[in-house]
Amino acid sequence: MSDLVDLPVTFRPGRTRVILHALGAVSFVVITVIALVLDTMNPGERISFVFTAALFWGVLGLLARPKVVADVDGVTVVNVARSRRLAWAEIVQVNLRPGDPWVFLNLTDGTSLAAMGIQPGIAKQSAIRDAKALRALTEARTTLPG
Structure with missing residues (x-):
């Protein structure tokens, strides 16, 4: 049984998790910066942009779970x-x-x-x-x- 590993052990798709979390973080930062830089937006619109970016990152976090x-x-x-x-x-x-x-x-x-x-x-x-x-x-x- 050369494939036998010590317990406890956790199996997870490491590269996929890194990519999903990195994509979520980059998207959050980019969308937040855009919301703060655009002069034509009112505070409510800026908050909705940041909320949408956080929601997107949250969905990617679920996919990385x-x-x-x-x-x-x-x-x-x-x-x-x-x-x-x-x-x-x-x-x-x-x-x-x-x-x-x-x-x-x-x-x-x-x-x-x-x-x-x-x-x-x-x-x-x-x-x-x-x-x-x-x-x-x-x-x-x-x-x-x-």
């Missing part, structure tokens, strides 16, 4: 709008097929859960490595002795 946290008791999947806690025994399979936007977890109840914290978009090799590590952890934690 996904992660998968594995600990000794199970896995917490944090996606854009929702989080779900799973016991190791609930995970049947960890899938990252070619063309998938992120990892999917097949669960014992017959459903599948998107784990957006491992996504091959910008860093494909990193996502493959993380998916293999999560798969190895799942197999090690759900294999019954004997």
Whole structure:
């Protein structure tokens, strides 16, 4: 089990997070500067520009939120709008097929859960490595002795 990592471990799309937060910060600064520099704007318009810039950064922050946290008791999947806690025994399979936007977890109840914290978009090799590590952890934690 060369893919087995120490627990707890957090998997997240690092490059994507950096890009989204940087884009949010730059957009906020540019829009705020424009709002302050333009002489034709009244204070209410300036405030609405800054509020819109902050809202845009907030949306990008939500898109940067996904992660998968594995600990000794199970896995917490944090996606854009929702989080779900799973016991190791609930995970049947960890899938990252070619063309998938992120990892999917097949669960014992017959459903599948998107784990957006491992996504091959910008860093494909990193996502493959993380998916293999999560798969190895799942197999090690759900294999019954004997």
